[in-house]
Amino acid sequence: MSNLPLDRLVPSHIRLFEPYYPSLPDRELMRLYRLDHLHRLNNNENALGPPPAVSEMLEKVEAGVFPVYPGGDSRELRQALADKHGKTPEQFLVGNGSCELISSVVKAFCEAGDNIVTADQTFAVYEWVAEFSGLDARLIPLKAYAFDPEAMLAAVDGRTKIIFVCNPNNPTGTYWSRDVLCRFLDRVGGQQIVVLDEAYFEYVERDDYPDGMRLLERYPNLIVFRTFSKMYALAALRVGMLCASEELVDIVRRAHVAYSVNTLGQLAALEAIRDDADFVARTRAMVARAKGMLSELFADMGLESLAGEGNYVMVKTPMSDTLLHRKLLRQGLMVRTMTGFRFPNWIRISLVQEPVMREFCTAFRQLLDTR
Ligand SMILES: Cc1ncc(COP(=O)(O)O)c(C=O)c1O
The missing domain is CATH 3.90.1150.10 (Aspartate Aminotransferase, domain 1)
Structure with missing residues (x-):
């Protein structure tokens, strides 16, 4: 053991945080x-x-790209995403997996004393990032294995900055329909940021499953997350993205590390959405x-x-x-x-x-x- 004064150097929320192995x-x-x-x-x-086109492209990548930093803000990928989804490139932020974006959003909006609201049996990274950032994570029990909108709204207070909704939920596979989601967003009334994590979006074939991207104009407090790790099988390359109003993206970008998305990840993601x-x-x-x-x-x-x-x-x-x-x-x-x-x-x-x-x-x- 060293003589480092860790009691003084390490905040208590880090000392108490149980690391994930x-x-x-x-x-x-x-x-x-x-x-x-x-x-x-x-x-x-x-x-x-x-997708086969991605593998073919990756095989042809020349070593000459490796000494050069990647595009620091994934410009070409954001343009392709904008074209695909009918948005502007400024409405996208690309991260080193959506896990990095969870962290960026929390950093951008939360300070000491704030809290986030999410479910107790959902993707754990929302809770972890809040906790190792010294924030209270309010974890609301699922109801019939689904996110419980009423109980989540009841947990929101003046210090709630972000509500994380995983749709469909990992691990239960339940989802909020368009009606449930819109009613929830109406009740939030723009007072909190709502992150809609659609990591499994491309797997869902239900008619009443909402496309968060289509709701951004109506709800300016909404941020939609997607990832290239699940459907597109690029987990090793770590590429995730968020889409929101230009105003919100501009704020999150301030708390986001530039150059965090590597060149191969950007190239592969571009190829993956071309003809999918x-x-x-x-x-x-x-x-x-x-x-x-x-x-x-x-x-x-x-x-x-x-x-x-x-x-x-x-x-x-x-x-x-x-x-x-x-x-x-x-x-x-x-x-x-x-x-x-x-x-x-x-x-x-x-x-x-x-x-x-x-x-x-x-x-x-x-x-x-x-x-
Ligand atoms: C619901 C959900 N969100 C986000 C992620 C993280 O994805 P990424 O690989 O983009 O960091 C996962 C990964 O398991 C997930 O299940």
Whole structure:
């Protein structure tokens, strides 16, 4: 132990914050568990890999681009996003994954004594960023596994700066319809920033699912998040974006690190949205098949499960989730334990190709079926 005066140097909210430990690298896990394959069903990645045009483009990238800093504000990508969504480039901010943008938004709007409102069983980064920034995160229980608009509104006070809504929710797959969302935004009445995280937007095929981008003119306090990590399979390159009014983007940009999005990420994202209809359709078909298989398995085993929107499902298991995780890992199947996300003994499974899902179903049944 050093003699550093950490009591004085480290704020109490950092001392008390419990760090998140990501899983070991795949190669390390495969060595530890003596595996010849590992199926990643833990992070809601798109197992099909990026659209073919992206892979082709990346193979042709020359080493000459590496010594040069990336475009500091992702100008070309913002222009392409503006063209695609009928907005101006100034309405977009691109980040090193949408996780970085969560941080930028919190930095831009919150100061000591402020709070944010979100759900207690949702994507944890909203809560984490608030807490390690010394802010109160008001975590409102889900109602029937969905964000509860009334309870969230009741939690808002004069120090609430941001309300985070995950639509559809990771991990429950529930979503707010256009009506529910608009009623909520009407009630907020522009008094708080509302972040609508649409990380799984491209997976949702419901008629009443709202496109946040279409609501920006009506609600100037709205910020919509999207990511290239999920549908477009670019998680390793870390590209996320937000879209809002030019006025709000100009504010968030002040708290955002320029040059944080690397050149390959910008090039790949540009390519990914160029002609994506076939790719999105193929991915959706894969996810729908997998969702059907898993729902059927869990129903057959009499287990409670949640198979809503997004490329993931959850199931409550009669075994401890950490033990089940280890047992599945021994068979080369890595799922997400959910106890840490306030779902004791649930696991979340990403939806991928049929042969892998079949492998999962066989292993899961063998481990848990007592009949
Ligand atoms: C709801 C939600 N928002 C944001 C993210 C983060 O995405 P990114 O890779 O763009 O940081 C995730 C990743 O799992 C997510 O599930």
